[in-house]
Amino acid sequence: MTEYYRKKAEKDVNHYIDGILNGDRVILAQAITMVESNAKRHFEKAQQIIEALLKKQSSSIRIGITGVPGAGKSTFIDSFGTYLCNQGYRVAVLAVDPSSKVSKGSIMGDKTRMERLARNPMAFIRPSPSGGNLGGVNRMTRETIILCEAAGYDVILVETMGVGQGEFVVRDMVDFFMLLVLTGAGDELQTMKKGIMELPDLVVVNKADGDNLEKAKKAKQEYNTILHFLKPYTDGWSTRAVTASALKETGIEEIVQIIHEFAGNTKASGLFYRRRNEQQRNWLHELVKHELYQHFYHHPMVNQQLTHFEKAVMNGEKTVAASALDLLALFIKE
Secondary structure, rough: OOOOOOOOOOOHHHHHHHHHHHHHHHHHHHHHHHHHHHOHHHHHHHHHHHHOOOOOOOEEEEEEEEEOOEEEEEEEHHHHHHHHOOOOOOOEEEEOOOEOOOOOOOOOOOOHHHHHHOOOOOOEEEEOOOOEEEEEEEEHHHHHHHHHHOOOEEEEEEEEEOOOOHHHHHHOOOOOOEEEEEEOOHHHHHHHHOOEEEEEEEEEEOOOOOOHHHHHHHHHHHHHHHHHHHOOOOOOOOOOEEEEOOOOOEOHHHHHHHHHHHHHHHHOOOOOHHHHHHHHHHHHHHHHHHHHHHHHHHHHHHHHHHHHHHHHHHOOOHHHHHHHHHHHHHHOOO
């Protein structure tokens, strides 16, 4: 690289760093686009920006929100985020959005689902299309969190669409995890089957309004009974269930108070910071696995021989274990 282009690249990086630190939403969005890019030149520049911003201290709280289909996550986040903005907080919403396997585009249009929040100058909404790759979501969303915190956002809301493994990915990148549920229709049993009940720090029985209010109160009691027999995900914290109505905007204040209580308790015990450190360590290992996986399947010799080994395994000519070791030997050889 010539001296001219080196200086130009440095200037570009500093342009992004300064813009993000000044809270420029346009520059923040451009930097996130760079993080999401698969181009090598963008990856290198994005890592320089992130490394510079890692040093910026942030007092933010990262909140994961998931829920069963139809639980009203979007309406809840719209009300919850708007309430926080009205309290003076700057809120970033990062939606871990499942993508169409055909078009690779985002299925959900996040800004159309959160109309009030999208118009609020204190808020920033960004979908993270996964392209069907949870490893990609892991890296992109984590790095986007860093950028948003550096831009001055106090509350980072990470929404998962409730499609399985996404909840476990998000749980390992947030401080506080919230599960939205509905009343009736065997919902309690479905949630138990998924194992998701072991993950949240708070269960919110949403749509607690109108004719559904009494059912919601009963569901809250049932969930609290279930939670009593489960080991909390966060040591020293008792996971509880509450009712809320995103439509009527009731229960939101109580939820915010619970989150404050959680942050205060975990920071006092040191768990808040230990968890973040552990998440960074886990992230490192997950990225190494992801990159090795990508490099393995793009290796020319592996590409050339993979079909042969697949056929041998399917025809019963070779064991799976021996085939895997032979393919790994091809990968390591060069």
